[in-house]
Amino acid sequence: MPLALLALTLAAFAIGTTEFVIVGLIPTIAGDLHVSLPSAGLLVSVYALAVAIGAPLLSALTSRWPRKALLIGLMGLFTLGNLVAWQAPGYASLVMARILTGLAHGVFFSVGSVVATQLVPREKAARAMATMFSGMTVAFVLGIPLGTWIGQHFGWHASFLVVAVFGLIALLGAMALVPADIEQPPAAPWNRQWQVLLQPDLLRVYAMTAIGYGGSLIAFTYLASILQQMAGFAPKQLGPVLMAYGISVAVGNLWGGRLTDRHGPIIALAILFGLLSLVLVTLGLTMHSKPLLVMTVLAWGAVAFGNVPALQVLVLRQAERTVPDAVDLAAGFNISAFNLGVAGGAWIGAEVVTRIGLAATPWIAAAFTLIALALTGWSARYDSLPLRTTG
Numbered sequence: 001m002p003l004a005l006l007a008l009t010l011a012a013f014a015i016g017t018t019e020f021v022i023v024g025l026i027p028t029i030a031g032d033l034h035v036s037l038p039s040a041g042l043l044v045s046v047y048a049l050a051v052a053i054g055a056p057l058l059s060a061l062t063s064r065w066p067r068k069a070l071l072i073g074l075m076g077l078f079t080l081g082n083l084v085a086w087q088a089p090g091y092a093s094l095v096m097a098r099i100l101t102g103l104a105h106g107v108f109f110s111v112g113s114v115v116a117t118q119l120v121p122r123e124k125a126a127r128a129m130a131t132m133f134s135g136m137t138v139a140f141v142l143g144i145p146l147g148t149w150i151g152q153h154f155g156w157h158a159s160f161l162v163v164a165v166f167g168l169i170a171l172l173g174a175m176a177l178v179p180a181d182i183e184q185p186p187a188a189p190w191n192r193q194w195q196v197l198l199q200p201d202l203l204r205v206y207a208m209t210a211i212g213y214g215g216s217l218i219a220f221t222y223l224a225s226i227l228q229q230m231a232g233f234a235p236k237q238l239g240p241v242l243m244a245y246g247i248s249v250a251v252g253n254l255w256g257g258r259l260t261d262r263h264g265p266i267i268a269l270a271i272l273f274g275l276l277s278l279v280l281v282t283l284g285l286t287m288h289s290k291p292l293l294v295m296t297v298l299a300w301g302a303v304a305f306g307n308v309p310a311l312q313v314l315v316l317r318q319a320e321r322t323v324p325d326a327v328d329l330a331a332g333f334n335i336s337a338f339n340l341g342v343a344g345g346a347w348i349g350a351e352v353v354t355r356i357g358l359a360a361t362p363w364i365a366a367a368f369t370l371i372a373l374a375l376t377g378w379s380a381r382y383d384s385l386p387l388r389t390t391g
Contacts, residue, residue, distance in 0.1 A: 002119045005131055007170075007177035008112045011075055012135025014166035015105050017143030018082055019047060019136075021163065022098075024148030024224050024242055025156045027235070032156065033091045038350035041221050045350075046095050048342035050102025051335065058107045059332035060194075067115055067182040071108065071174045078104035079167035085160035097160075106339065110332030113312050118183055123261065125316070130257025130309040137250035137305065145243040148224075152235055196330045201318045206337040208375045209311045212273055214341020215368025216304050218349040219280065219361040223297075229358060230287040241294060248301030256306025265314035266380050272310065273373040275303040280366035287359065308338075 022029070022043050030040035062070050081101030088094040113129060120128040143166065147159040196202060219226070227233040227241060259268040279299045286292035312334060319330030345365075352360050 003177040004179055004182075005116060005119050005128060007173040008071075008116055008132045009135040009138075010173040011071070011108060011112070011170040012132055013139050013143060014075070014135075014163065014170040015078065015108060016136030016139030017147060017166055018078070018101055018160070018163045019105065020044075020139065021144050021147035021151075021159055022047070023221060024144055024238060025151045025159060026222075027224060027228065028151050028156050029094075033094075035091055037222075037225065038354050039091070041346055041350050041353075043094065043098055044217070044221050044346040045343040047098040047102040047105075048339035048346065050099040051106035051339035052343065053106070053336070054103035055106030055110045055332040055335040055339070056329055058103065059110045059328050062107065062111075063328055066180070067111060068174070068178045068180050070111060071115075071178060072171060074104045074108045074111075075167055075171035075174055077101075078108070079164050079171060082160045082164035082167055086157050086164060088157070088160075102339075106332065106335050109335045110328060113331050113335075114316070114328055115178075115182055117313075117316060126260035126265075126309045126313045127254075127257045129312055130254055130260075133305075133308050133312075134250060134253050136308075137246065137253045139246070142243075142246070144246060145239040148242060149239045194329075196319070196323050196326050196333060199318070199322045201322060202315065202330055202333070204375065204379055205311065205315050205318060206333060208269065208372055208379065209315075209334055209337035210341040210344065211368055211375065212269070212276075212307060212341070212372030213305075213311070213338050214343075214345035215365050215372060216276060216280070216300075217342050217345030218352065218365040218368065219283065220304070220365075221346045221349045222353060222358060222361055225353075225358060226287055226361070227293070231290050231293045233290065241297060244294070245297050245301040248298045249305055252302035252304065252306040253308065255302070257309040259306070260310040260313055265310040265317075266376060268310040269307055269314075269376045270373065270380070272303055272307045273369055273376055276300075276307075277366050277369040277373060279303055280362050280369060284359070284362035284366070287362065311338075 026040045030037050078101050081097050081104065084100060085094055085097035088097050112132060116128045116132045117125040147162060150162055151159040224238055227238055228235065256268065256272060279296065283296050283300060286296045315330055315334040316327065319327045323330055349361055352364050
């Protein structure tokens with residue numbers, strides 16, 4: 001593995017920790033700040049919206065910046081945002097800190113995903129992507145359980161201080177390991193870059209990303225609450241369960257990358273969305289049993305995020321053939337789609353919890369995942385046809 005890819009993975013680990021550590025802290029934050037559980041859950045949506053807005057807009061604005069300098073600057077902004085969260089005195093200031101870190105997150109993954117594929121031969125692009133995004137999955141294994149444990153024992157503020165340290169380590173890794181001579185194609189004029197939004201092939205993938213990735217978040221946002229309220233786990237038992245989930249996510253992410261390289265992104269996505277919908281239905285049936293719920297959570301982790309490398313590789317391939325001078329922006333819009341899915345999933349989850357109840361979240365999540373599976377089947381009809389080119 002190129003050392004530069006290791007640097008990207010370190011940064012992805014830090015970002016993954018700060019994005020989802022909030023899931024394990026939602027009950028704690030809700031109690032400490034005297035806000036409702038759905039209000040605390042919306043901290044996930046706020047972060048995701050900042051990513052969704054920041055990824056395409058800031059990717060376009062920074063398209064002429066040297067890649068290494070941009071990555072270093074983004075990790076500096078990310079670290080600063082987590083320090084603000086560490087010192088946040090209330091809900092409003094915590095929301096502002098989440099917005100700041102979310103802006104850095106969006107551009108990092110839109111640029112980092114392109115850089116990762118440039119570091120390896122084309123036939124290994126999905127595995128390089130999966131390796132970078134494995135930093136996110138390692139965050140599930142180590143960062144999120146650690147942050148949850150710290151939050152429960154030392155207060156949720158301390159969790160963000162630890163994440164800031166992770167961000168600083170990633171910044172130093174980028175300085176030391178990312179080469180300064182990364183190939184950077186000439187950026188298209190501003191008006192031509194936004195032609196990305198006129199490409200039906202790309203728009204179809206963005207819809208698959210938002211619905212397929214975000215659907216799972218309807219239930220995942222309230223995983224800690226499901227474990228406590230539906231199955232009866234004690235707060236101190238959450239860390240081991242979340243760690244087991246994270247290990248499963250790490251394995252599933254790497255498997256998703258290999259599946260994509262072997263069979264192509266469309267077939268990989270059909271397999272992964274089909275399995276995910278099945279697991280979410282199973283979650284709805286097993287959430288009242290501790291042993292069955294743990295086994296379901298492990299299966300959930302194995303398929304929940306394995307679609308990430310397939311979706312991003314599919315976008316890059318489409319963009320290289322339809323808008324080759326705006327690949328960064330096309331990748332940025334897919335990062336937006338991921339996080340619109342996260343924001344929408346968390347918001348829908350909050351509405352489901354408020355209007356129906358916590359137990360309904362897996363069933364609604366399964367329904368959205370089936371919609372993504374249907375979109376994948378639709379895309380399969382066009383996948384073998386020549387892609388449009390802009391003239």
